[in-house]
Amino acid sequence: MNYPNRNKNLESSSLKSGESGVDRRPLVLAVDDNHDNLELLRQILDLFGCECVGAVDGYTALSAAVDRVPDLIVLDICLPDIDGIELVKRIKQNPKLIHIPIVAVTALAKTEDRDRILQAGCIAYLSKPFNIKDLETILRHHLNYQSLLVEF
Template identity: 35%
Template sequence: MVDFTSSKHILLVDDNLDNLKVLSEILQAYGWRTLMATDGESAIEQAEYAKPHLIVLDVMMPGIDGFETCRRLKANPITANIPVIFMTALMDTNSITHAFDLGAVDYITKPFQNQEVLARIKTHFSLYMLQMELEKLVAEKTHEVVKAK
């Protein structure tokens, strides 16, 4: 069973400080560590430095928007595998499909329901941790096979 809260951290990205505070408080109440950024550039810097287990990303921000931020994160080998969940007020189909085309794992519209956000975060975090575990096992087995030759 994957432990959802043992020193796990999430990067929250939104230019609205109230949104960041509310979401951070919700997650911290369930034992999550949160990092926060108010724009795309600082989000990319924090993701490269801290390597969070998950990124929750708004679309409409000053400077580079969430879509461009996601594109840059997915193009960077250091951050490419970090799951990105968009959380935004944009509800049109084009925005939603664009987010998935850029590599997002989920899309939540504002206003959000606390329990839904927690459920989605737990699901994607679990999948991410299982993927990391599987990649580690494959690397170990590959090393064993190469060593045995």
Template identity: 45%
Template sequence: MVSNHRLLAVDDDEDSLLLLAQTLARPDRSLATAQNGKTALRLAQTWQPSMILLDIVLPDLSGFDVVQQLKQNAATANIPIIAVTALARADDRQKLLQAGCHECVSKPYLLEDLELAVDRCLDLSTLACA
């Protein structure tokens, strides 16, 4: 049986969203996108994605704020989150993981690294649903 994973990609840069869409496209995946934090929170609540790829520097809410609000909501608290960000320092990564992100992928990233992080988070998502 093929499971249909729902991925939510959040980035204010259209080119980054296009790259994510092309990289993550598979027959067993659906992808939704958001260009700001408020839209991401709304989609996470209503669409219930299997995982979220989240830029941290957004125009309305910071990615940290988005993570915090997702983790405080029972309907979205268990959705795995990958921070996809230009914040590459070790202390930035540690803050993101402490905030509730499951993985951090630094921009610019290797497509293989992103795919591995997505696969790991989808495995977590599948285990949570089992």
């Protein structure tokens, strides 16, 4: 069969260098030592159109972030090995990771806890249980990602 416009169509639809055929989903590293909380975060992030990598402790989270640099980190502060504040400091000391926005999602709800967490380098703070709309707002703002619109 003859396809007279075949080459022309292929040329006009070819991708420019550096473009991908599919929009890349933002990668979010979720860190929580409670497996139920981590699974809930994964499901919420998936609904928001994000790809999620999970970690249950600080060392695993740091290793995961170095291996595959995320666009954003959602971090529980109370972890079994190193606490979230120490993890934030280690992330901020790594030139490869320093730019990653970190959102604290924690049961620590005192004003002094919030201030300490933000001073450590987190860009936002949500206390558990958190409002899903608040997380969505933070994600949309810091990921510049408009496809996160989900009705709850």
